[in-house]
Amino acid sequence: MSAEVLLQATVQGLQMGAIYALIALSMTLIFSVGGLLNFAHGDFMALAMYGALALYQSFALDAYAAAPLLFFGFFLLGFLMFRRLVQPVLAAGVLAGAQLTLGLVFVQENFLLMVFGGDYLSVPTVLSNKNLVIPPLTMPWPLLVGSLLAVVLAAILYVVLMRTDFGRQVRAITQNSDAAALMGIRIDRVQAIAFGIGIGLLGLTGAIIVAQFTLTPAMGLDFTLIALIVMVIGGLGSFAGSMIAGAIIGVSESLGSLLYGGTVGAMIPYAILVLVLLFRPHGLMGEH
Amino acid sequence: MLEISGLVSGYGRISILHGIDLRVEKGELVALVGVNGAGKTTLMKTIAGLIRPTAGRIAFEGSEIAGEGAERAVAAGIALVPEGRMVFPRMTVWENLMLGGVHPRARPYREATLERIFDLFPRLAERRDQKAATMSGGEQQMLVIGRGLMAQPKLLILDEPSLGLSPLLVQETYGALRKLNADGLTILLAEQNVKLSLAVSNRGYVIENGKIVLTGASSDLARDPATRKAYLGRL
Numbered sequence: 001m002s003a004e005v006l007l008q009a010t011v012q013g014l015q016m017g018a019i020y021a022l023i024a025l026s027m028t029l030i031f032s033v034g035g036l037l038n039f040a041h042g043d044f045m046a047l048a049m050y051g052a053l054a055l056y057q058s059f060a061l062d063a064y065a066a067a068p069l070l071f072f073g074f075f076l077l078g079f080l081m082f083r084r085l086v087q088p089v090l091a092a093g094v095l096a097g098a099q100l101t102l103g104l105v106f107v108q109e110n111f112l113l114m115v116f117g118g119d120y121l122s123v124p125t126v127l128s129n130k131n132l133v134i135p136p137l138t139m140p141w142p143l144l145v146g147s148l149l150a151v152v153l154a155a156i157l158y159v160v161l162m163r164t165d166f167g168r169q170v171r172a173i174t175q176n177s178d179a180a181a182l183m184g185i186r187i188d189r190v191q192a193i194a195f196g197i198g199i200g201l202l203g204l205t206g207a208i209i210v211a212q213f214t215l216t217p218a219m220g221l222d223f224t225l226i227a228l229i230v231m232v233i234g235g236l237g238s239f240a241g242s243m244i245a246g247a248i249i250g251v252s253e254s255l256g257s258l259l260y261g262g263t264v265g266a267m268i269p270y271a272i273l274v275l276v277l278l279f280r281p282h283g284l285m286g287e288h
Numbered sequence: 289m290l291e292i293s294g295l296v297s298g299y300g301r302i303s304i305l306h307g308i309d310l311r312v313e314k315g316e317l318v319a320l321v322g323v324n325g326a327g328k329t330t331l332m333k334t335i336a337g338l339i340r341p342t343a344g345r346i347a348f349e350g351s352e353i354a355g356e357g358a359e360r361a362v363a364a365g366i367a368l369v370p371e372g373r374m375v376f377p378r379m380t381v382w383e384n385l386m387l388g389g390v391h392p393r394a395r396p397y398r399e400a401t402l403e404r405i406f407d408l409f410p411r412l413a414e415r416r417d418q419k420a421a422t423m424s425g426g427e428q429q430m431l432v433i434g435r436g437l438m439a440q441p442k443l444l445i446l447d448e449p450s451l452g453l454s455p456l457l458v459q460e461t462y463g464a465l466r467k468l469n470a471d472g473l474t475i476l477l478a479e480q481n482v483k484l485s486l487a488v489s490n491r492g493y494v495i496e497n498g499k500i501v502l503t504g505a506s507s508d509l510a511r512d513p514a515t516r517k518a519y520l521g522r523l
Contacts, residue, residue: 165390172376172387179374182336184362184391184439 004136009258010251011137015147017250019209021243022150022201023223024230025157028237030198032174033191034082034090036097040104042223044199048074048206049215050112053123063125064145067207071200078199082192105220112217125211142211149208153201158239160197170194174237229269233276235286244284248272289314289474290335290366290443295344295354297334303342304330306498312443312476317469319489319506320478321515327498328478329371332447335476336368337361348443362391365442369435369449371478373428377421381412384420384431388438397440405434408464426457433464444468445476450484462488486510 027041038044048070052063061069090097122128127141161167169190172180181187213219230249234241249269257265276283290312298304304327312318322328333339335346337358346354348364361368367388376384385405389398406413409430415423420431429449436444446465450458458481466488469475479485486492486506494502494515502514509515 165386165395168379168383168387169390171379175376175378176374178338179370179376180387181338181358182362182368182370182374183387183435184359184393185387186359 005258006255008137009254011139012143013251013254014247015139015143015250016254017247018147018150018154018243019205019246020226020230020250021234021246022154022205023227024234024242024246025154025239026198026201026205027227028231028242029157029161029170029201030195031231032237033170033194033198034086034097035094036086036090036101037094038198039098039101039224040108040220041101041202041227042225043105043108043220044074044202045206045223046112046215046217046220047108048203049123049210049213049219050116051203052207052210053116053121053215056123056125063123063207063210064127067204070203070207072203074203075196075200077196077203079192079196081199082195083188086195087188087191105224108220109217116215116217118217121215122213123210123215128211140212142209146209146212150205153204154239154243157197157201166190166193226269229273233273233283235283238283238285241283241285289349290476291345291347292335293345295331295334295341295346297330297339297341297344299330299339304498305334305341307344308495308498308500310493310500312474314474315469315472316491317465317475317477317489319485319492320476320495321480321482321485321492321509322478322495324480326495328480328495329447330498331495332368332370332445332476332478335361335445336366338368359391362439363393365393365440367436367439367441367444369432369444369446371447371451373425373432375420375423375428375431375435378419380417380419381423381431382416384435385412385438388435389440391439394438394440398438401438401440405437408437408467409434425452426454426460429453429457429461430464433461437468441473443474443476445478447478448480449477450479450481458484482515483510 023045027038030036030038051070052066055061055066056063086097089100127145130141132139132141132144161170169185172183172185173187173190177187226249230242230245234245249272252268252272253265256268292308292310295305295308296303308331320328330339334341337356337360340355344354345352348366353360353364376387385402386398389395389401411427412430412434415427420428449461453461462484465475477485477489486509489506492506492509493500494509502509502512
Protein backbone atom coordinates (compact mmCIF):
# COMPACT_ATOMS: atom_id res chain seq x y z
CA MET A 1 0.00 0.00 0.00
CA SER A 2 1.48 3.30 -1.06
CA ALA A 3 1.94 6.31 1.13
CA GLU A 4 -0.20 8.35 -1.26
CA VAL A 5 -3.21 6.13 -0.73
CA LEU A 6 -2.82 6.30 3.05
CA LEU A 7 -2.52 10.08 2.90
CA GLN A 8 -5.57 10.28 0.70
CA ALA A 9 -7.59 8.18 3.12
CA THR A 10 -6.38 10.20 6.10
CA VAL A 11 -7.36 13.52 4.52
CA GLN A 12 -10.75 12.15 3.57
CA GLY A 13 -11.18 10.81 7.11
CA LEU A 14 -10.36 14.20 8.61
CA GLN A 15 -12.89 15.85 6.33
CA MET A 16 -15.59 13.36 7.31
CA GLY A 17 -14.52 13.90 10.91
CA ALA A 18 -15.27 17.63 10.73
CA ILE A 19 -18.77 16.84 9.51
CA TYR A 20 -19.26 14.19 12.22
CA ALA A 21 -18.12 16.71 14.83
CA LEU A 22 -20.67 19.27 13.69
CA ILE A 23 -23.49 16.72 13.83
CA ALA A 24 -22.33 15.67 17.30
CA LEU A 25 -22.23 19.30 18.44
CA SER A 26 -25.81 19.93 17.41
CA MET A 27 -26.77 16.71 19.22
CA THR A 28 -24.93 17.96 22.32
CA LEU A 29 -26.71 21.31 22.11
CA ILE A 30 -30.09 19.60 22.00
CA PHE A 31 -29.13 17.25 24.81
CA SER A 32 -27.81 20.00 27.04
CA VAL A 33 -30.83 22.32 26.91
CA GLY A 34 -33.54 19.86 27.82
CA GLY A 35 -31.86 16.53 28.53
CA LEU A 36 -33.28 15.03 25.34
CA LEU A 37 -31.17 12.31 23.75
CA ASN A 38 -32.26 12.71 20.14
CA PHE A 39 -32.26 9.30 18.45
CA ALA A 40 -33.87 10.93 15.40
CA HIS A 41 -30.90 13.25 15.00
CA GLY A 42 -29.54 11.73 11.78
CA ASP A 43 -33.06 11.40 10.45
CA PHE A 44 -33.57 15.15 10.64
CA MET A 45 -30.45 15.52 8.55
CA ALA A 46 -31.75 12.94 6.08
CA LEU A 47 -34.99 14.92 5.97
CA ALA A 48 -32.96 18.04 5.15
CA MET A 49 -31.15 16.19 2.35
CA TYR A 50 -34.46 15.13 0.86
CA GLY A 51 -35.62 18.71 1.35
CA ALA A 52 -32.66 19.84 -0.75
CA LEU A 53 -33.70 17.26 -3.36
CA ALA A 54 -37.28 18.53 -3.40
CA LEU A 55 -36.12 22.15 -3.73
CA TYR A 56 -33.87 21.14 -6.60
CA GLN A 57 -36.59 19.17 -8.37
CA SER A 58 -39.26 21.84 -7.88
CA PHE A 59 -37.34 25.08 -8.27
CA ALA A 60 -33.97 23.98 -9.71
CA LEU A 61 -32.51 25.48 -6.52
CA ASP A 62 -28.94 24.36 -5.89
CA ALA A 63 -28.40 22.70 -2.51
CA TYR A 64 -25.78 25.28 -1.49
CA ALA A 65 -28.19 28.11 -2.27
CA ALA A 66 -30.93 26.25 -0.41
CA ALA A 67 -28.77 25.89 2.71
CA PRO A 68 -29.89 29.14 4.45
CA LEU A 69 -33.49 28.32 3.57
CA LEU A 70 -33.17 24.86 5.09
CA PHE A 71 -31.54 26.36 8.17
CA PHE A 72 -34.47 28.69 8.82
CA GLY A 73 -37.05 26.05 7.93
CA PHE A 74 -35.49 23.55 10.28
CA PHE A 75 -34.99 26.19 12.96
CA LEU A 76 -38.73 26.82 12.92
CA LEU A 77 -39.42 23.10 12.88
CA GLY A 78 -37.18 22.60 15.92
CA PHE A 79 -38.58 25.62 17.77
CA LEU A 80 -42.19 24.51 17.32
CA MET A 81 -41.35 20.88 17.96
CA PHE A 82 -39.80 21.81 21.30
CA ARG A 83 -42.82 23.85 22.35
CA ARG A 84 -45.55 21.47 21.19
CA LEU A 85 -43.97 18.04 21.43
CA VAL A 86 -40.68 17.80 23.29
CA GLN A 87 -41.48 19.96 26.30
CA PRO A 88 -44.77 18.27 27.22
CA VAL A 89 -43.23 14.83 26.74
CA LEU A 90 -40.03 15.64 28.67
CA ALA A 91 -42.22 16.66 31.60
CA ALA A 92 -43.03 12.94 31.85
CA GLY A 93 -39.33 12.07 32.16
CA VAL A 94 -36.14 11.61 30.19
CA LEU A 95 -37.14 8.10 29.13
CA ALA A 96 -40.38 9.37 27.58
CA GLY A 97 -38.26 11.88 25.65
CA ALA A 98 -36.04 9.13 24.28
CA GLN A 99 -39.09 7.13 23.28
CA LEU A 100 -40.48 10.17 21.51
CA THR A 101 -37.34 10.53 19.39
CA LEU A 102 -37.34 6.80 18.59
CA GLY A 103 -40.91 7.29 17.37
CA LEU A 104 -39.76 10.21 15.25
CA VAL A 105 -37.22 7.91 13.56
CA PHE A 106 -40.02 5.71 12.23
CA VAL A 107 -42.25 8.65 11.34
CA GLN A 108 -39.52 10.34 9.33
CA GLU A 109 -38.18 7.24 7.62
CA ASN A 110 -41.63 6.16 6.54
CA PHE A 111 -42.54 9.67 5.48
CA LEU A 112 -39.49 9.76 3.22
CA LEU A 113 -40.24 6.29 1.92
CA MET A 114 -43.81 7.31 1.14
CA VAL A 115 -42.93 10.57 -0.61
CA PHE A 116 -39.67 9.72 -2.36
CA GLY A 117 -39.74 5.92 -2.54
CA GLY A 118 -37.01 3.52 -1.52
CA ASP A 119 -34.65 4.00 -4.46
CA TYR A 120 -31.18 5.44 -4.11
CA LEU A 121 -31.28 9.08 -5.12
CA SER A 122 -28.74 11.82 -5.54
CA VAL A 123 -28.93 15.59 -5.69
CA PRO A 124 -26.95 17.27 -8.47
CA THR A 125 -25.17 20.44 -7.31
CA VAL A 126 -22.64 22.87 -8.78
CA LEU A 127 -19.88 20.90 -7.07
CA SER A 128 -21.07 17.36 -7.77
CA ASN A 129 -18.52 15.01 -9.34
CA LYS A 130 -15.81 17.66 -9.34
CA ASN A 131 -12.45 17.09 -7.73
CA LEU A 132 -9.70 19.32 -6.51
CA VAL A 133 -6.39 17.75 -7.50
CA ILE A 134 -3.31 18.72 -5.55
CA PRO A 135 -0.90 15.88 -6.32
CA PRO A 136 -0.76 13.41 -4.81
CA LEU A 137 -4.20 14.23 -3.34
CA THR A 138 -7.51 14.12 -5.16
CA MET A 139 -10.25 15.69 -3.09
CA PRO A 140 -13.93 15.71 -4.05
CA TRP A 141 -15.11 19.32 -3.90
CA PRO A 142 -18.39 18.50 -2.10
CA LEU A 143 -16.55 16.86 0.78
CA LEU A 144 -13.88 19.56 0.92
CA VAL A 145 -16.41 22.40 0.97
CA GLY A 146 -18.71 20.51 3.33
CA SER A 147 -15.93 19.89 5.82
CA LEU A 148 -14.62 23.46 5.70
CA LEU A 149 -18.12 24.82 6.24
CA ALA A 150 -18.58 22.36 9.10
CA VAL A 151 -15.48 23.76 10.82
CA VAL A 152 -16.69 27.32 10.27
CA LEU A 153 -20.16 26.50 11.61
CA ALA A 154 -18.68 24.75 14.65
CA ALA A 155 -16.57 27.84 15.32
CA ILE A 156 -19.61 30.12 15.01
CA LEU A 157 -21.58 27.88 17.37
CA TYR A 158 -18.68 28.00 19.82
CA VAL A 159 -18.58 31.80 19.76
CA VAL A 160 -22.36 32.07 20.14
CA LEU A 161 -22.40 29.72 23.13
CA MET A 162 -19.29 31.02 24.87
CA ARG A 163 -19.27 34.73 24.12
CA THR A 164 -22.86 35.96 23.82
CA ASP A 165 -25.63 36.64 26.32
CA PHE A 166 -27.74 34.05 24.58
CA GLY A 167 -25.01 31.43 24.92
CA ARG A 168 -24.46 32.27 28.58
CA GLN A 169 -28.18 31.84 29.18
CA VAL A 170 -28.13 28.42 27.50
CA ARG A 171 -25.17 27.35 29.66
CA ALA A 172 -26.77 28.80 32.78
CA ILE A 173 -29.87 26.68 32.23
CA THR A 174 -27.69 23.60 31.73
CA GLN A 175 -25.67 24.23 34.89
CA ASN A 176 -28.45 25.27 37.27
CA SER A 177 -31.92 25.92 35.91
CA ASP A 178 -33.33 27.22 39.22
CA ALA A 179 -30.58 29.80 39.47
CA ALA A 180 -31.14 30.67 35.80
CA ALA A 181 -34.82 31.32 36.55
CA LEU A 182 -33.76 33.65 39.38
CA MET A 183 -31.82 35.72 36.84
CA GLY A 184 -35.11 36.37 35.08
CA ILE A 185 -34.13 34.13 32.18
CA ARG A 186 -37.18 32.87 30.30
CA ILE A 187 -36.12 29.27 30.39
CA ASP A 188 -38.77 27.90 28.01
CA ARG A 189 -37.97 30.44 25.36
CA VAL A 190 -34.19 30.06 25.54
CA GLN A 191 -34.59 26.26 25.42
CA ALA A 192 -36.89 26.43 22.40
CA ILE A 193 -34.49 28.74 20.55
CA ALA A 194 -31.49 26.55 21.37
CA PHE A 195 -33.42 23.48 20.28
CA GLY A 196 -34.34 25.32 17.08
CA ILE A 197 -30.68 26.13 16.46
CA GLY A 198 -29.75 22.46 16.99
CA ILE A 199 -32.32 21.25 14.44
CA GLY A 200 -31.60 24.22 12.17
CA LEU A 201 -27.94 23.22 12.09
CA LEU A 202 -29.01 19.79 10.86
CA GLY A 203 -30.96 21.44 8.05
CA LEU A 204 -27.84 23.37 7.14
CA THR A 205 -25.53 20.37 7.48
CA GLY A 206 -27.78 18.24 5.29
CA ALA A 207 -27.68 20.87 2.54
CA ILE A 208 -23.91 21.35 2.54
CA ILE A 209 -23.03 17.65 2.44
CA VAL A 210 -25.88 16.32 0.29
CA ALA A 211 -23.69 16.26 -2.84
CA GLN A 212 -21.37 13.78 -1.12
CA PHE A 213 -24.02 11.18 -0.29
CA THR A 214 -26.51 8.86 -1.91
CA LEU A 215 -29.94 9.35 -0.39
CA THR A 216 -32.00 6.52 1.09
CA PRO A 217 -34.83 6.91 3.62
CA ALA A 218 -33.01 4.93 6.33
CA MET A 219 -29.68 6.73 6.02
CA GLY A 220 -30.23 8.79 9.19
CA LEU A 221 -29.47 6.03 11.65
CA ASP A 222 -25.78 5.80 10.69
CA PHE A 223 -25.34 9.50 11.35
CA THR A 224 -27.18 9.26 14.67
CA LEU A 225 -24.90 6.45 15.83
CA ILE A 226 -21.73 8.23 14.72
CA ALA A 227 -22.89 11.45 16.40
CA LEU A 228 -23.59 9.55 19.64
CA ILE A 229 -20.16 7.93 19.52
CA VAL A 230 -18.38 11.22 18.80
CA MET A 231 -20.35 12.96 21.56
CA VAL A 232 -19.47 10.30 24.12
CA ILE A 233 -15.82 9.88 23.08
CA GLY A 234 -15.23 13.63 23.03
CA GLY A 235 -16.80 14.14 26.43
CA LEU A 236 -20.26 15.59 26.73
CA GLY A 237 -20.35 19.31 26.09
CA SER A 238 -16.68 19.72 25.15
CA PHE A 239 -16.19 21.47 21.83
CA ALA A 240 -12.53 20.56 21.51
CA GLY A 241 -13.40 16.99 22.54
CA SER A 242 -16.03 16.69 19.82
CA MET A 243 -13.67 18.03 17.16
CA ILE A 244 -10.91 15.63 18.20
CA ALA A 245 -13.30 12.70 18.51
CA GLY A 246 -14.78 13.51 15.10
CA ALA A 247 -11.29 13.45 13.57
CA ILE A 248 -10.40 10.18 15.33
CA ILE A 249 -13.59 8.49 14.17
CA GLY A 250 -13.39 9.87 10.64
CA VAL A 251 -9.76 8.85 10.14
CA SER A 252 -10.07 5.44 11.77
CA GLU A 253 -13.16 4.64 9.74
CA SER A 254 -11.49 5.74 6.52
CA LEU A 255 -8.17 3.97 7.16
CA GLY A 256 -9.95 0.92 8.55
CA SER A 257 -12.05 0.50 5.40
CA LEU A 258 -8.94 0.92 3.27
CA LEU A 259 -6.82 -1.57 5.18
CA TYR A 260 -9.34 -4.16 6.32
CA GLY A 261 -12.37 -3.63 4.11
CA GLY A 262 -15.67 -1.84 4.63
CA THR A 263 -17.21 -4.16 7.22
CA VAL A 264 -14.29 -4.03 9.61
CA GLY A 265 -13.83 -0.33 8.92
CA ALA A 266 -17.39 0.38 10.02
CA MET A 267 -16.79 -1.53 13.27
CA ILE A 268 -13.77 0.51 14.31
CA PRO A 269 -15.69 3.51 15.71
CA TYR A 270 -17.57 1.14 18.05
CA ALA A 271 -14.35 -0.52 19.14
CA ILE A 272 -12.88 2.89 19.94
CA LEU A 273 -16.05 3.79 21.86
CA VAL A 274 -15.70 0.68 24.00
CA LEU A 275 -12.03 1.41 24.71
CA VAL A 276 -12.72 5.04 25.63
CA LEU A 277 -15.60 4.02 27.90
CA LEU A 278 -13.36 1.47 29.60
CA PHE A 279 -10.43 3.79 30.26
CA ARG A 280 -11.95 7.28 30.23
CA PRO A 281 -15.67 6.93 30.99
CA HIS A 282 -16.17 10.72 30.88
CA GLY A 283 -14.72 10.95 27.40
CA LEU A 284 -11.44 12.37 26.20
CA MET A 285 -12.14 15.90 27.40
CA GLY A 286 -15.26 15.47 29.54
CA GLU A 287 -15.57 17.59 32.65
CA HIS A 288 -17.10 15.07 35.02
CA MET B 289 -42.87 48.25 49.13
CA LEU B 290 -43.54 44.55 49.70
CA GLU B 291 -46.80 43.51 51.28
CA ILE B 292 -47.62 39.87 51.88
CA SER B 293 -50.94 38.79 53.31
CA GLY B 294 -52.46 35.41 54.07
CA LEU B 295 -49.79 33.60 52.04
CA VAL B 296 -50.18 29.82 51.85
CA SER B 297 -47.48 27.99 49.93
CA GLY B 298 -45.52 24.76 49.77
CA TYR B 299 -44.54 21.85 47.57
CA GLY B 300 -47.27 19.98 45.74
CA ARG B 301 -50.10 19.36 48.16
CA ILE B 302 -47.97 19.87 51.23
CA SER B 303 -48.33 23.36 52.65
CA ILE B 304 -45.27 24.74 54.42
CA LEU B 305 -46.54 28.28 54.96
CA HIS B 306 -49.90 28.62 56.66
CA GLY B 307 -50.97 32.22 56.17
CA ILE B 308 -48.00 34.57 56.32
CA ASP B 309 -48.40 38.34 56.77
CA LEU B 310 -45.26 40.39 56.27
CA ARG B 311 -44.36 43.91 55.11
CA VAL B 312 -41.15 45.53 54.04
CA GLU B 313 -41.03 49.31 53.67
CA LYS B 314 -38.72 51.13 51.27
CA GLY B 315 -35.23 51.53 52.70
CA GLU B 316 -35.67 48.99 55.50
CA LEU B 317 -33.50 46.06 56.40
CA VAL B 318 -35.92 43.42 57.66
CA ALA B 319 -34.87 40.11 59.20
CA LEU B 320 -36.87 36.91 59.05
CA VAL B 321 -35.57 34.55 61.69
CA GLY B 322 -36.47 30.98 62.46
CA VAL B 323 -34.99 27.55 62.85
CA ASN B 324 -34.23 25.20 60.01
CA GLY B 325 -37.50 23.95 58.52
CA ALA B 326 -39.63 26.82 59.78
CA GLY B 327 -40.46 27.88 56.20
CA LYS B 328 -37.96 30.67 55.54
CA THR B 329 -36.70 29.27 52.24
CA THR B 330 -40.22 28.45 51.03
CA LEU B 331 -41.26 32.03 51.74
CA MET B 332 -38.23 33.48 49.95
CA LYS B 333 -38.76 31.22 46.93
CA THR B 334 -42.46 32.08 46.77
CA ILE B 335 -41.70 35.82 46.81
CA ALA B 336 -39.11 35.33 44.05
CA GLY B 337 -41.64 33.45 41.91
CA LEU B 338 -40.01 30.01 42.02
CA ILE B 339 -42.97 28.52 43.89
CA ARG B 340 -46.59 29.27 43.08
CA PRO B 341 -48.59 29.97 46.24
CA THR B 342 -51.95 28.27 46.80
CA ALA B 343 -53.52 31.29 48.51
CA GLY B 344 -52.76 34.82 49.60
CA ARG B 345 -51.33 37.94 48.07
CA ILE B 346 -47.87 39.29 47.35
CA ALA B 347 -48.01 42.93 46.37
CA PHE B 348 -44.82 44.66 45.25
CA GLU B 349 -45.04 48.42 44.83
CA GLY B 350 -48.78 48.03 44.54
CA SER B 351 -48.91 45.33 41.86
CA GLU B 352 -49.76 41.71 42.47
CA ILE B 353 -46.92 39.30 41.65
CA ALA B 354 -47.96 36.10 43.47
CA GLY B 355 -47.69 33.08 41.20
CA GLU B 356 -46.52 35.13 38.21
CA GLY B 357 -43.15 33.40 37.96
CA ALA B 358 -39.52 34.32 38.52
CA GLU B 359 -39.18 36.45 35.38
CA ARG B 360 -42.00 38.72 36.59
CA ALA B 361 -40.35 39.10 40.00
CA VAL B 362 -37.03 40.11 38.43
CA ALA B 363 -38.84 42.51 36.09
CA ALA B 364 -40.55 44.09 39.10
CA GLY B 365 -37.21 44.62 40.83
CA ILE B 366 -36.84 41.67 43.20
CA ALA B 367 -33.60 39.70 43.34
CA LEU B 368 -33.18 36.58 45.47
CA VAL B 369 -29.75 35.48 46.63
CA PRO B 370 -30.57 31.82 47.21
CA GLU B 371 -29.56 29.52 50.01
CA GLY B 372 -26.65 27.21 49.24
CA ARG B 373 -25.18 29.81 46.90
CA MET B 374 -26.20 28.21 43.59
CA VAL B 375 -23.46 29.73 41.44
CA PHE B 376 -23.10 28.67 37.81
CA PRO B 377 -20.17 26.40 38.61
CA ARG B 378 -18.50 26.03 35.22
CA MET B 379 -18.62 29.71 34.40
CA THR B 380 -16.24 32.46 35.42
CA VAL B 381 -16.96 35.12 38.03
CA TRP B 382 -17.44 37.64 35.24
CA GLU B 383 -19.87 35.37 33.37
CA ASN B 384 -21.87 34.74 36.55
CA LEU B 385 -22.14 38.47 37.14
CA MET B 386 -23.12 39.15 33.53
CA LEU B 387 -25.92 36.63 33.88
CA GLY B 388 -27.13 38.45 36.98
CA GLY B 389 -27.80 41.46 34.79
CA VAL B 390 -29.06 39.64 31.72
CA HIS B 391 -32.68 40.70 32.21
CA PRO B 392 -33.66 43.54 29.84
CA ARG B 393 -34.44 45.70 32.87
CA ALA B 394 -30.82 45.51 34.08
CA ARG B 395 -28.86 44.95 30.89
CA PRO B 396 -28.18 48.63 30.02
CA TYR B 397 -26.54 49.25 33.42
CA ARG B 398 -24.33 46.19 33.58
CA GLU B 399 -20.93 47.83 33.15
CA ALA B 400 -21.62 50.51 35.76
CA THR B 401 -23.08 48.01 38.26
CA LEU B 402 -20.11 45.71 37.73
CA GLU B 403 -17.77 48.54 38.83
CA ARG B 404 -19.80 49.07 42.00
CA ILE B 405 -19.74 45.36 42.81
CA PHE B 406 -15.99 45.14 42.27
CA ASP B 407 -15.64 48.11 44.67
CA LEU B 408 -17.81 46.37 47.25
CA PHE B 409 -16.08 43.00 46.86
CA PRO B 410 -12.53 43.58 45.57
CA ARG B 411 -11.95 39.82 45.82
CA LEU B 412 -14.37 39.30 42.93
CA ALA B 413 -12.38 41.67 40.75
CA GLU B 414 -9.23 39.65 41.51
CA ARG B 415 -11.00 36.39 40.62
CA ARG B 416 -12.79 37.78 37.58
CA ASP B 417 -11.72 35.00 35.20
CA GLN B 418 -11.78 32.14 37.68
CA LYS B 419 -14.45 29.42 37.42
CA ALA B 420 -17.01 29.83 40.19
CA ALA B 421 -16.75 26.18 41.29
CA THR B 422 -13.07 26.59 42.18
CA MET B 423 -13.71 29.38 44.68
CA SER B 424 -14.12 29.15 48.45
CA GLY B 425 -17.54 29.25 50.09
CA GLY B 426 -17.05 32.84 51.18
CA GLU B 427 -16.05 33.97 47.71
CA GLN B 428 -19.05 32.17 46.23
CA GLN B 429 -21.29 33.95 48.73
CA MET B 430 -19.87 37.31 47.60
CA LEU B 431 -20.42 36.22 44.02
CA VAL B 432 -24.11 35.38 44.47
CA ILE B 433 -24.71 38.65 46.32
CA GLY B 434 -22.96 40.49 43.50
CA ARG B 435 -24.94 38.53 40.95
CA GLY B 436 -28.16 39.51 42.72
CA LEU B 437 -27.13 43.17 42.70
CA MET B 438 -26.45 43.00 38.95
CA ALA B 439 -30.23 42.69 38.46
CA GLN B 440 -30.60 46.29 39.71
CA PRO B 441 -33.02 45.19 42.42
CA LYS B 442 -35.22 47.52 44.41
CA LEU B 443 -35.55 44.73 46.96
CA LEU B 444 -32.72 42.30 47.65
CA ILE B 445 -33.74 39.07 49.38
CA LEU B 446 -31.05 36.91 50.96
CA ASP B 447 -31.59 33.37 52.16
CA GLU B 448 -29.11 32.31 54.86
CA PRO B 449 -26.11 34.29 53.65
CA SER B 450 -24.09 33.31 56.74
CA LEU B 451 -24.57 29.56 56.29
CA GLY B 452 -21.27 27.70 56.22
CA LEU B 453 -19.11 30.82 56.44
CA SER B 454 -16.32 31.46 58.94
CA PRO B 455 -17.06 34.18 61.54
CA LEU B 456 -14.69 36.55 59.77
CA LEU B 457 -16.44 36.10 56.41
CA VAL B 458 -19.83 36.46 58.08
CA GLN B 459 -18.68 39.84 59.43
CA GLU B 460 -17.48 40.83 55.97
CA THR B 461 -20.73 39.76 54.30
CA TYR B 462 -22.88 41.54 56.87
CA GLY B 463 -20.71 44.64 56.59
CA ALA B 464 -21.45 44.70 52.87
CA LEU B 465 -25.19 44.29 53.49
CA ARG B 466 -25.17 47.14 56.01
CA LYS B 467 -23.38 49.34 53.51
CA LEU B 468 -25.83 48.48 50.72
CA ASN B 469 -28.75 49.27 53.01
CA ALA B 470 -27.17 52.58 54.06
CA ASP B 471 -26.90 53.44 50.35
CA GLY B 472 -30.67 53.02 50.07
CA LEU B 473 -31.21 49.38 49.07
CA THR B 474 -34.18 47.64 50.70
CA ILE B 475 -33.20 44.24 52.09
CA LEU B 476 -35.11 41.23 53.39
CA LEU B 477 -32.85 38.80 55.16
CA ALA B 478 -33.73 35.23 56.20
CA GLU B 479 -31.42 33.82 58.83
CA GLN B 480 -30.97 31.09 61.40
CA ASN B 481 -28.31 33.28 62.94
CA VAL B 482 -30.77 35.22 65.09
CA LYS B 483 -28.31 37.29 67.09
CA LEU B 484 -26.49 38.62 64.06
CA SER B 485 -29.50 39.28 61.84
CA LEU B 486 -31.38 41.10 64.59
CA ALA B 487 -28.28 43.17 65.25
CA VAL B 488 -28.13 44.54 61.69
CA SER B 489 -31.85 44.84 60.91
CA ASN B 490 -34.44 47.54 61.71
CA ARG B 491 -37.35 45.18 62.17
CA GLY B 492 -37.75 41.47 62.41
CA TYR B 493 -40.20 38.62 62.08
CA VAL B 494 -39.94 35.30 63.85
CA ILE B 495 -41.28 32.38 61.83
CA GLU B 496 -42.20 29.04 63.36
CA ASN B 497 -43.88 26.10 61.62
CA GLY B 498 -44.94 28.25 58.69
CA LYS B 499 -46.45 31.03 60.77
CA ILE B 500 -45.22 34.41 61.94
CA VAL B 501 -45.23 34.16 65.74
CA LEU B 502 -43.55 37.42 66.70
CA THR B 503 -42.77 40.69 65.04
CA GLY B 504 -41.38 44.05 66.08
CA ALA B 505 -38.33 46.25 66.17
CA SER B 506 -35.22 44.08 66.03
CA SER B 507 -33.84 45.49 69.27
CA ASP B 508 -37.11 44.57 71.06
CA LEU B 509 -37.16 41.11 69.50
CA ALA B 510 -33.61 40.48 70.61
CA ARG B 511 -34.63 41.30 74.20
CA ASP B 512 -38.00 39.52 74.06
CA PRO B 513 -38.01 36.59 76.47
CA ALA B 514 -39.93 34.45 73.96
CA THR B 515 -37.32 34.92 71.24
CA ARG B 516 -34.53 34.46 73.68
CA LYS B 517 -36.03 31.30 75.01
CA ALA B 518 -36.87 29.84 71.65
CA TYR B 519 -33.71 30.70 69.74
CA LEU B 520 -31.05 32.71 71.42
CA GLY B 521 -30.81 30.30 74.29
CA ARG B 522 -29.68 27.61 71.95
CA LEU B 523 -26.93 29.60 70.34
